[in-house]
Amino acid sequence: MQCPPLFEAPGADEAARATPRETREFVYELKFFVEQQGASALLDWVRSRLAPDPHGHGAHADSYRVSSLYFDTAAHDVLARRGSFARSKYRVRRYGESGQVFLERKTRGAYRVFKRRSAIAVACMPALLAAQPMRGWSGYWFHRRLLARRLAAVNRVDYLRIARIGQSSYGPLRLTLDQELTAWPVGELAFRPGNGGIGLLSDRLILELKFGHAMPAVFKALIHEFAPRLAGISKYRLACQALGLAPETAATLSVAAAAEAHREPLPPLAALVPAAY
Numbered sequence: 001m002q003c004p005p006l007f008e009a010p011g012a013d014e015a016a017r018a019t020p021r022e023t024r025e026f027v028y029e030l031k032f033f034v035e036q037q038g039a040s041a042l043l044d045w046v047r048s049r050l051a052p053d054p055h056g057h058g059a060h061a062d063s064y065r066v067s068s069l070y071f072d073t074a075a076h077d078v079l080a081r082r083g084s085f086a087r088s089k090y091r092v093r094r095y096g097e098s099g100q101v102f103l104e105r106k107t108r109g110a111y112r113v114f115k116r117r118s119a120i121a122v123a124c125m126p127a128l129l130a131a132q133p134m135r136g137w138s139g140y141w142f143h144r145r146l147l148a149r150r151l152a153a154v155n156r157v158d159y160l161r162i163a164r165i166g167q168s169s170y171g172p173l174r175l176t177l178d179q180e181l182t183a184w185p186v187g188e189l190a191f192r193p194g195n196g197g198i199g200l201l202s203d204r205l206i207l208e209l210k211f212g213h214a215m216p217a218v219f220k221a222l223i224h225e226f227a228p229r230l231a232g233i234s235k236y237r238l239a240c241q242a243l244g245l246a247p248e249t250a251a252t253l254s255v256a257a258a259a260e261a262h263r264e265p266l267p268p269l270a271a272l273v274p275a276a277y
Contacts (some may be wrong), residue, residue: 002138003120003121003123003124003127003139003269004115004124004127004130004134004136004137004139004140009276014069015033016086016256018074026113027113027211027212028111028112028113028114028209028210028211028212028213028215029108029111029113029208029209030111030208030209030210030230031162031206031207031208031227031231031232031233032176032206032207032208032209032228032231033129033201033206033207033229033231034202034204034205034206034207034226034228035203035234035251036202036204038226039177039179039205041206041226042160042177042226043177045222045225045226046164046177046222047060047062047120047164048171049166049218050052050164050166050218051164051165051166051167052163052164052165053163053164053165053174054070054165055095055163056162056163060162062162062163062164063160063161063162063163064096064160064161064163065095065096065158065159065160065161066093066094066095066159066160066161066178067093067094067095067156067157067158067190067191068091068092068093068094068156068235069091069092069093069153069155069157069186069189070089070090070091070153070154070155070156070158070235070236070239071089071090071091071146071151071152071153071154072151072152072154072236073085073149073150073151073152074150074152076133076240076245076246078151078156079158079236079237079240079246080238080246085149087107087108087109088105088106088107089105089106089107089140089236090104090105090106090145090146090149090151091104091106091236092104092125092153092189094191095123096189098122099121099122099123100119100120100121100122100161101122101125102115102117102118102119102120102234103117103118103120103122103128103138103139103142104116104117105117105142105145112140116141118138118139118141118142119138120137120138120139123215124139125138125189125190127139127143127187127190128142128143128146129189130143130186132147133147138162138191139187143221149197152189153186153188153189154185154186154240154245155185155186155236155239155240155243155245156183156185156186156191156194156239157181157182157183157200157235157236157239158180158181158182158183158184158194158197159178159179159180159182159241160178160179160180160234160277161176161177161178161183162176162177162178162179163175163176163177164176165174165216166216167191168211168216168217168218170211170212170213170214171212171213172192172211172212172220173209173210173211173212173213173218174208174209174210174211175207175208175209175210175219175222176207176208176210177206177207177208177237178205178206178208179206180199181199181200181201181206181238182194182198182199182200183197183198183200183238183239183242183243184196184197184198184243185217185245187242196263198242198243200220200235200238201238203254206233209222209230
């Protein structure tokens with residue numbers, strides 16, 4: 001069921017009907033900055049070795065638009081990483097102009113990420129604003145957490161994603177390269193046509209490598225060949241800083257993030273990358 005029993009959306013599209021109610025992932029996720037000037041060579045290398053994402057479009061059948069609404073408290077506890085807000089982010093994600101969205105909670109460890117997500121129809125998003133969560137629909141768990149943690153939509157980030165996939169002896173792998181990032185402040189739970197947003201990372205792209213267990217050989221080779229910079233990247237925090245949301249908190253986090261990056265020893269990456277290909 002895509003909506004609460006008393007909030008059925010007329011004419012929900014077939015894609016939403018066919019989507020499983022909920023999925024959960026627990027994978028390694030490494031993020032890197034890639035300089036714009038070296039991105040074309042890296043992308044050519046990747047496209048010669050990995051298959052396009054089955055949902056991709058464009059000349060290489062591997063790109064699509066992503067739009068995410070991020071949530072925080074009135075005191076910006078998620079941004080400030082206060083207490084139990086430090087490890088988890090809540091967001092609503094839409095791909096292109098699809099008639100469905102994904103409700104997501106992303107919980108991060110040192111290098112591994114646990115993601116819980118459910119699909120609902122776009123028309124059902126207002127149900128998340130109700131004063132009480134209603135059992136019996138796929139958004140119940142998400143709505144319940146928004147209320148319990150007093151979370152509301154704060155900003156939106158749109159970008160173009162290039163995605164390639166593959167298979168290793170340890171299971172599936174996925175590589176994404178995000179560019180053309182744009183951020184907007186939001187005051188409502190809706191995806192409105194955006195004009196006048198603020199661009200993020202005009203000179204860099206964000207590379208993400210995802211895999212289930214040991215790092216695949218193709219990722220080791222990529223890191224050895226292009227030496228991208230491993231970083232603790234958060235699109236939400238980048239957007240907050242660019243938009244001037246909670247500037248004192250954002251400034252404090254910039255210093256803390258820089259210090260954290262310098263002291264990070266990078267296992268298991270440091271142990272895996274030098275291995276023979």
